[in-house]
Amino acid sequence: MKSTLALFSALLCLPLAGCNSHQPGVADSTPFSKPSEAPKLLPVKVAGKYGYMNTSGQLVINPQFDAAEAFSEGRAVICIGKPCDWFGKPGDSRWGYIDETGKMVVTPQYQSASGFKEGLASICTGDGCSGNDTAAGQSRGYIDRDGKVIIQPQFGIATDFHEGLAQVCIGKCDWTEGSGYNGKFGFIDHTGHFIINPIYDNAGDFENGLASITVGKGDDAKRGYIDKTGKVVWQPSN
Numbered sequence: 001m002k003s004t005l006a007l008f009s010a011l012l013c014l015p016l017a018g019c020n021s022h023q024p025g026v027a028d029s030t031p032f033s034k035p036s037e038a039p040k041l042l043p044v045k046v047a048g049k050y051g052y053m054n055t056s057g058q059l060v061i062n063p064q065f066d067a068a069e070a071f072s073e074g075r076a077v078i079c080i081g082k083p084c085d086w087f088g089k090p091g092d093s094r095w096g097y098i099d100e101t102g103k104m105v106v107t108p109q110y111q112s113a114s115g116f117k118e119g120l121a122s123i124c125t126g127d128g129c130s131g132n133d134t135a136a137g138q139s140r141g142y143i144d145r146d147g148k149v150i151i152q153p154q155f156g157i158a159t160d161f162h163e164g165l166a167q168v169c170i171g172k173c174d175w176t177e178g179s180g181y182n183g184k185f186g187f188i189d190h191t192g193h194f195i196i197n198p199i200y201d202n203a204g205d206f207e208n209g210l211a212s213i214t215v216g217k218g219d220d221a222k223r224g225y226i227d228k229t230g231k232v233v234w235q236p237s238n
Contacts, residue, residue: 040071041053041054041061041076041100042054042055042070043068044059044063045063046059047063049063049064049065050064050065050066050067050078051063051064051065052068052071052102060102061098061101061102065078066079067084069115072116072117073115073116073145074099074100074116074145075097075099075105075106075116075121075145076097076098076100076115077095077113077114077121078095078097079094079095079096080094080096080108081093081094093111094108094109094110095108095109095110095111095112095113095123096108096109097121097145097147106143106146106147107147110124110125110129111127111129112124112129115160117161118160118161118162118190119144119145119190120142120143120151120161120166120190122140122141122142122158122159122160123140123141123143124153125139126138128174139153139154139155140153140155140168141153141154141155141158141192142192150192151188151191151192152192155168155170156169156170156171156173156174157181157183160205161190162206163206163209163228164190164206164228165188165189165195165206165228167187167204167211168185168186168187169181169183169184169185169198170183170184171184178218179218180202180214180217180218181201183198184198185201185203185213186198186199186200186203187203187211187230195229195230196226196230200213200214200215201214201215201217202214202221206228209228210226210227212224212225213225213226213236216238220238222236222238223236223237224236224237
C-alpha cells in the first residue's frame with residue numbers, strides 16, 4: 001500500500017512546478033545566474049599615498065597617488081600633487097585615470113575629473129575647477145575611456161550621464177545663497193548636442209525617464225518634471 005501511495009505522489013508531482021525536488025547537497029541552477037566578475041579593487045592609503053587592494057586585502061596597485069577614487073567602468077580617477085581636494089584652493093594637483101592593472105591611461109592633466117558613466121567622464125580645466133565656485137575660468141567637457149576629448153570643455157557644470165543624457169550648465173554657473181545658480185541648465189547627448197535646450201535655473205539627473213527642472217530663483221523657484229524629449233509632464237509649481 002505504501003509503495004502504491006509513493007508512486008501516486010511521484011506521478012502527481014511531475015506536472016507541478018511547485019513540487020520540491022531538491023536533493024540535499026545539490027545546489028540550485030538557474031539560467032539567470034550572473035557571470036563571475038573581476039575582483040573589485042578598492043582605494044587604500046599607506047604612508048600618505050593611495051594605492052588599491054583587492055577584496056582579499058592584497059595590495060595590487062602600489063601606493064603612489066595623492067588621491068584616488070573607486071573604479072568605474074574599468075577606470076579610476078587618481079590625483080598627483082597638492083592639494084588634490086575638490087573643495088580646496090587651486091594648486092599644482094592634476095587628475096588623470098588608471099586602468100585595473102595600475103597603468104596610467106590618461107596622464108594627470110585636469111584640475112578636476114569625475115568617474116566614468118556610460119563611457120564618458122566629465123573633466124575640468126581652469127581655476128574654478130577645485131570647487132571654489134566664485135573663481136572664474138573653469139570649463140568642463142567629456143573624455144572617453146582612452147582619454148580622447150569627445151565633448152570639448154565649454155560648460156560651467158557638466159554632470160554624469162544618466163539614461164543617455166547629461167545635465168549641463170552654460171555660463172559661469174556659480175552658486176549664490178538665496179538665489180541659486182546664475183547659469184542655465186539643459187541636457188546634452190553623448191555627442192554634446194543639446195537635446196533639451198538650456199532654459200532652466202536648475203535640473204536633476206534623469207531617472208526612470210524623468211528629470212526634475214527648476215524655473216525661477218529664490219522664493220520664486222518652481223519645480224516640475226520633464227521627459228527625455230523635453231516635454232513637461234508636471235508643470236513647475238511651488
